[in-house]
Amino acid sequence: MANINDVSRLAQVSKATVSRVLSGSRGVKEESRLAVMRAVEVLNYKPNVIAQSLSNQSTGCIGVVCASENINQATGYLHALEKQLRLHQKHLLLRFATDAANVIDALNEIGNGLCDAVIVIGARFPLPGLPHSAVTIDCLESHTVRSIQFDHAFAAQTASQYLINQGRRKIALITQHDGEAAEQTAQGYHQALEHHLLPYNRQLVFGGENALQRLLNQNVSFNGLLVPDDALAQEAVRLLPQFGRQVPADVMVFSLDSTLPQGASPVPAMSYPLDKLAQRAIALLTMPLSTDPGLVPIRGTLVTPF
Amino acid sequence: MANINDVSRLAQVSKATVSRVLSGSRGVKEESRLAVMRAVEVLNYKPNVIAQSLSNQSTGCIGVVCASENINQATGYLHALEKQLRLHQKHLLLRFATDAANVIDALNEIGNGLCDAVIVIGARFPLPGLPHSAVTIDCLESHTVRSIQFDHAFAAQTASQYLINQGRRKIALITQHDGEAAEQTAQGYHQALEHHLLPYNRQLVFGGENALQRLLNQNVSFNGLLVPDDALAQEAVRLLPQFGRQVPADVMVFSLDSTLPQGASPVPAMSYPLDKLAQRAIALLTMPLSTDPGLVPIRGTLVTPF
DNA sequence: TTGTAGGCGTTATCAG
């Protein structure tokens, strides 16, 4: 594979001029420019990106650590991120992780020059100190400066509102694990109930492992069900009929975090537009480290089936 | 960030010795070795992978171009590949593509030193000349030397066999698009029918766009249905009841290409173990270019729900 | 066992 020396030799100019033509190319005599272009063409020369990176001190790579348990949710993110990154001429280095140690490993292997920055997605476990160049999306209360969080309270409130408007007054709530997200969700749920003067029944609220199972085994009546994401929604839709409750006739299931677009979700849901999310992540990334945009949580939009 | 010079200075040895300690570390006096290790520790030195790459002429990156329409299928592949690549200390550079031009773009941007090799997955369109370092998985008859193909004929035959054993003698077949895969599938299907002396009804075979819709609109009776993948299986399971046919009582749906493990598939299916697939892909990649393993198509295994 | 020197392919600086 031809290198810059070959080009400069063939074009009868110095390496510097070749470099100038191929990058800023300002202040180069037209004649030399053409000579270089011709040589490039003839030799089918492509600058070596690694050498460029070494010089620049910057590869165009963004590491994406996908810590989402819910693997299908992940794909949506990946797709959106890759699309957006490509627009910015950046590459996506993918890595999966299932726990904090995994994430740290990833960061260590990726952070030694290979990636300019890292995005961590959907970590449902506490993350220890991430580098400043990191951005988190939909992660457990990471105290990194830059992170994208959802407005869980708003989602829960809107969802409850919707179910109530649909005539569902006994609404069960399933939150995943603990942490801020769960608390905020509970908060939004409470607010909606209060607003409609509905009683709060603690037997209808479950969190953590097998929450859905525990709710169902309890045999308490409810006609609305808030679940944290599409995966659990799907499970609920599958399980409920087995407990003699038809969906949506007997119980209306609502997904609090859907990445499916309008119409594609089998149940009503709060949907977070993936491309907007990705755009925002990249904005955070390319933003100078000094500017702290503050934590403005993102609000989803209500989508309903059909 | 400390570099090799800092380490050599602190350890009072030359850069070469530092390098030796950190890589092959053979033929280095224990004393120097310790001095280097200590300096590395103190300075928290991590070799810059970009500089290494420039020297080595090899980044540890493998480009993965995901051309699968079926985005969920894709995630499975990605996960398995990343896992396997990590085992080989390699990184996964992700890229999505929807058509041949897209794939070419990806290869151009990725192939200038950034990636050591490329894997293209699930392209359902003809691929023009790929570089020798490329491997294709589940792609349309690419005439690249290295590719992993499925034994579609075997899958279709096994699937038909299974349905027949389940008492289904009117089996419909849906193939996606055209190409070798579809032909092989049809072939396996025919063979199974012949073997059981069952008649071939061309009204039960559809390919291309909206094949499922066209089959259903036709209103011909059938009690078994072969679909090309999980996505179509899901659609069939959703659609069939709307046409008054219960699954699996009236029609048993069979997915010819599932990436779900035993038990996770809602319908019987031919499953291709993803990690084996990924292993094989990487074997092809790391294999010297001279050794042509030939095209031994991979045979899936039959999985049944519950 | 060690150090020196040259190379990997670019970009940036700085005279001319």
Added chain:
DNA sequence: CTGATAACGCCTACAA
């Protein structure tokens, strides 16, 4: 407008 030359950070003959 152009061409040396020095980084960038590491690896590795080769010589001692």
